[in-house]
Amino acid sequence: MPHILILGAGITGMTTAYALLKRGYRVTVIDRNRYAAMETSFANGGQLSASNAEVWNSWSTVSKGMSWMLRRDAPLLLNPTPTWHKYSWLAEFLACIPNYEDSTVATTRLAIESRRHLFAMAQDEGIDFDLERRGILHVYYDREGFEGAAKVNELLKKGGLDRRSVSAEEIRSIEPALSTKFFGGFFTPSDSTGDIHKFTTGLAEACKRHGATFVFDADVLRIKAGDQVSVDWRPTNDSKSGSTILNGDAVVVCAGVGSRQFAAMLGDRVNVYPVKGYSITVNLEDEKSKNGAPWVSLLDDRAKIVTSRLGEDRFRVAGTAEFNGIDRDIRSDRIRPLTDWVRSLFPSVSTSRVVPWAGLRPMMPNMLPIVRQGKRPRVFYNTGHGHLGWTLSAATSELVSDLIDSSCLK
Missing domain, CATH: 3.50.50.60 (FAD/NAD(P)-binding domain)
Incomplete structure (x- = not known):
């Protein structure tokens, strides 16, 4: 052969x-x-998320990125130092904005097809990777964010995804560990999470x-x-x-x-351009932390943060996008927003033992x-x-x- x-x-x-x-x-x-x-593939956000299939090629992403440029803790950070690779990639990224809807639908369909093959691999080979099939919950703090997400939801549904809107009360019933007041959210029961490294x-x-x-x-x-x-x-x-x-x-x-x-x-x-992302793995060493951490996977759209529960004693929190070339350094000012987010939304979870990580996402302009x-x-x-x-x-x-x-x- x-x-x-x-x-x-x-x-x-x-x-x-x-x-x-x-x-x-x-x-x-x-x-x-x-x-x-x-x-x-070492310590990403842990989501198997067709619900996160929206591509970034939109003017709203560009607008947010521009407004965040002077914030060191911004969810999206662009190092303005010019390099040909970076700015040629960005030019191609902008040129792909007219394809935003078609690309999002195509990505959704591919993600749904992919989960079938992935679960078959795990079952056939007996791979234990802390799989949780509890769905993914996207949360929004205000009407503007929620209504913007509703437009995205129409594209995801066009791609074949079962994803429904939920009220603030339903959010608390889906994930009781969430006490923060949200305007509303969207829930995708078919999505799941696990440990990509395992x-x-x-x-x-x-x-x-x-x-x-x-x-x-x-x-x-x-x-x-x-x-x-x-x-x-x-x-x-x-x-x-x-x-x-x-x-x-x-x-x-x-x-x-x-x-x-x-x-x-x-x-x-x-x-391909390297877009750096960060994560923290919170070690849940006491019962209060274990009980206070969520089991349902979350996506906080405002903070651009995702979470996954990896078994009884680990909680993964990931996010941010940094355009800074081949740079794998772990910056404390980029890790701190992740830790602060955990403290704010889940105050009973101890962050005394947190393992930080950074990895480079291989991004094509489209x-x-x-x-x-x-x-x-x-x-x-x-x-x-x-x-x-x-x-x-x-x-x-x-x-x-x-x-x-x-x-x-x-």
Whole structure:
């Protein structure tokens, strides 16, 4: 059977590897880290959220971003220091605003399809990832926010999502831990949450059982594609070491924010930009904190914060979008709004033990993942999933596998 090389061992790389293995391909996964799921798939918000399928390409997003530019704690922060990549990406982002509605509907449909494949993977392979199928609740503090969300809801419903409006009283019945007064909200019972790191590492182990080979701690130096594909690599952070060449029949680039660099090696343009997000994992060490933290997943639209309950003793809170290039530094002024939000909405939850994290979302200007064949033969892409990597990955992995099937490799 053909041998497929996969660049990237995050959620997209692992779902792609699994889909190809199930179709009978030989698979080798290459990653610069020592283990799977060590970057953007490590500690995200934990939501499997078709209800968050609205793309960001809208004038309201631009307006909010401009108004937040001077706030260091703003939900969306743009470093104004000019770089060609950043401003060319932003120009393309603005050019995609006319496609906002169609892109949102398409993303919704893809998210709904993806959950079917993802749950099947977890069930077939016995992956325990703190899954909670309690739905996702979006909350709004005022009429203006609620009515804006109602317009978005029409697009989500057009994409096939069952999502209903709820009153302030219904919000409290859905999640009793919420005591804050809200104007109203929207509830999506079919959405769910879990630990993406547990899922991805569990899927990596399943791929090993199905025969996949992993090459970790690998810094890719060159990629060539012709009659076959070759990946030239050496051990990460070891510039004195000699390189090793891996050969295969095709390559799939699933490398998150690294995909742009790999695409350039292959003569393609994949305009992924790294949009940093932050999260905190609150350790619930006493009964008061465990009882005071919500079980239903939340999205606070005003603060741009999402939450997930990861078992009895962990509470994940994530948010913010920072345009600052390849920068993985964890800034205290960006973590503080997350901690303050927990203290404000859930005062009985102790934040004495909080684990901060930052990761880089691989965003395309149109906010849609790129799933296509490259200019050169035997080159494929499954990347650029942005803030919905986990939500969309199981479906896009099937799509790229279909492309490989139809390329006459078998």
